[in-house]
Amino acid sequence: MVFRNKLYLIGGRRVNPVDVYDPATNTWTAKSKTPLELHHFQAVVVGDAIYLMGAMTGPYPNETPLEKIVVYYPDEDRFDFVHGVPESRRRGGAGAVYHDGMIYLVGGITNGHIDGFQPWLDRYDPVTGDWDVLADAPHARDHFQAVVSGNRLYSIAGRTTSKATNEVFSRVVAPVDVYDFKTSRWLPESECPVLPTPRAGNMATVWQNEVIVGGGETTQKTAHNDVEAFDTVSGTWRSWPELNRGRHGSGFAIVGEYVYTASGSGNRGGSPELTSIERLELPVAKPAPSSSTTHRGRLRTATAD
Structure with missing residues (x-):
């Protein structure tokens, strides 16, 4: 999460301090601890606050969705519990975006990692x-991130987690669901893209007219290092440079001329917990029309594990 040109790492397993990275000085600062264990949320910036949407607490696999929304105020280094979440709509591992004064929460899972994955979409003031x-x-999904590009919400990657049937990692969701804010409708599946490398626990962001998806986990032991970009104008995919270290449970954040990612887990599941941060200089050149659609390279490492 980026707030005023600094990166904020919030939450995770256990009760952790907020870690703030300043790209201008290449330094980290530890702030206040979260008021309780908070994880599996997507954070969105609203004014001077960071809203932690779709948060869960507790140990695997019986995590519990929070009853209230938690907000962090960076200028005051303070957490607050604000509005309640309707009991029938509580879930974690959902995608969250901010658009036109409202927060939209999509997907998620109601029963930790056991079951209860949902296709829900809510608008919160x-x-x-x-x-x-x-x-x-159109599709239920959890363990993913959503983004907004133009007037559309992209619900992208994720899975339908089912510890109840011993299918925690395998049921990934390839189709991308697209919600049009102008028409207040989901696009038909025939008009939506399909993620080339399905994965969950992914990072996502938007750069220019591209929706960027990276990292994540599936049934393979190591976390994904794939980074793929969907051009919302041409409707085509291309590969971005791979991560130096595959990871899931993290995020992408753009500050200045770079896109950053930090922390997360290096393998399927909860370990190892990473302390590294990487960045990729923008713009990422598109291949010439006569060349391959795949762009190769590496992200630069700003600090090591």
Whole structure:
């Protein structure tokens, strides 16, 4: 998560301090600890606050969705519990985006890693606390991130986690669900892209007209280092440079001329927990029309494990 040109690492297993990275000085600063164990959320910036949406607490595999939304105020280094989440819509591992004054929460899972994956879409007003239940997405998914490009929400990657059937990592979701804010409708599946490398626990961001998806976990032991970009104008995919270290459970953040990622887990599941941070200089050149659609390279490592 980026706030005022600094990277914020918030939450994770156990109770952890907020770690803040300043790219201008290449230094980390530890701030206050979270008020309880918080994980499996996607954070969004609203004004001077960071909203932790779709958070869960507790140990694997019986994590519990929070009853209230947690907000962190970076200027005050302070956490607060604000509005309640309707009991029937509580879940974690969902995608969250901020658009036109509202926070949209999509997908998620109601019962830790056991079961209860959902296609839900809700609109939350961070000022009044009002919740609106919107039309379900075409696909249920959890353990993913959502982004906004233009006037559309992209619900991308993830899986339908089912510890109940011993299918925690395998049920990845390849189709991308696209919600059009102008029409308040989900696009038909025939008009939506399909993720070339399905994975969950991924990072996602938007750069220019591209939706960027990277990292993640599947049934393979090591976390994914693949980074793929969907051009929302041409409707085509291309490969971006691979991560130096595959990871999941982290995020992408753009500051200045670089996209950053930090921390996360290096293998499927919860370990090893990484302390490294990487960055990729922008822009990432597109291949010439006559060349391959795959762009190769490596992200630069800003600090080591």
